[in-house]
Amino acid sequence: MKPKPVTAVAFDLGGVLVDWSPRYLYRDLIADDGELDRFMAEVFHRDAISELDSFASIHDGLAAMAAQFPDDAVLIHAYMDDWGKTIAGPIADSVAVLEDVAATNIPLYAFSNWAAETWPHGVARMPFLDRFDGLFISGLEGVAKPQHAYFERALARFGLAAEATFFVDDHPTNVTAARDVGLQAVPFKNAAGLRRDLAACGVLR
Numbered sequence: 001m002k003p004k005p006v007t008a009v010a011f012d013l014g015g016v017l018v019d020w021s022p023r024y025l026y027r028d029l030i031a032d033d034g035e036l037d038r039f040m041a042e043v044f045h046r047d048a049i050s051e052l053d054s055f056a057s058i059h060d061g062l063a064a065m066a067a068q069f070p071d072d073a074v075l076i077h078a079y080m081d082d083w084g085k086t087i088a089g090p091i092a093d094s095v096a097v098l099e100d101v102a103a104t105n106i107p108l109y110a111f112s113n114w115a116a117e118t119w120p121h122g123v124a125r126m127p128f129l130d131r132f133d134g135l136f137i138s139g140l141e142g143v144a145k146p147q148h149a150y151f152e153r154a155l156a157r158f159g160l161a162a163e164a165t166f167f168v169d170d171h172p173t174n175v176t177a178a179r180d181v182g183l184q185a186v187p188f189k190n191a192a193g194l195r196r197d198l199a200a201c202g203v204l205r
Contacts, residue, residue: 003184006201007164009101010154011132013112015170016188017095018126019088022049028085029078043069043076046171053113053144061115083118087125093191095128100195100204102131111154111167115139134158145169146177155181166201168194 014020022044023036030036048065055061058080066073102108110132114122116139123129136154138144143153155162162182169175170188178185186197198204 003201004161004164006106006166006184006203008107008109008158008160008166009198009203010109010111010160010165010167010183011098012167012169012171012174012188013110013114013122013126016168016194017091017098017128018122019091020086021088022079022086024088025079025082025085026075028082029075039072039075043072044079047173050113050144050146050171050173053115053138056116056139056142058115058117058139080117084121084125087122090126090128091191094188094194097191097195097198097204098128098131101198104203106203107133107158107160109133109154109158109160110135110137111145111151111169112136113138113144145171145174148177148181151178151181151183155183166198166203168197 011017023040026039027036030039043065052058052061052065062076062079066076069076108131114137119137119139136157138150141153143150155165165183167178167183167185168188169178169185172187175185175187184201188194195204
């Protein structure tokens, strides 16, 4: 069955429009590359970060993570000491795609997992946020991707039809969850691929 015409586009932020990674912070704290790889694979992996974003307070999430990995507790709690280092900056090619979508006047939204405590600092690093008609931020809403409730509440908040909403995210689990709810969700690989996906559904030419 042919997908319905897209009437709204929603972007994830970190990993799609923003070059963000805890590794940027921890490479300054862990000198040994092997130990850094171990820490990122065992402690601060993608699923752990999603779990962290599901807590009402990031400090509670870090405490739970530290309890699970007591030998790494000092490093885990250092996450908030210099959080700004986790952002390298906007991904220029992706922001160019965002600007092109904005020029079509199709409604634009950001659906992002982001902690309430770090959100104000992140806003300062994302000058393109004024392009969005609405933002649905996990730490401010009390629900996080990949929970189906996250997408259901975001759609309801902005009055969007799931089947007519295009969504891009760099985390495959989030893409699957969005598809489960009915969104036209695609995985982000690079800006060129995103541009092709948006052209395929008629948003860009």
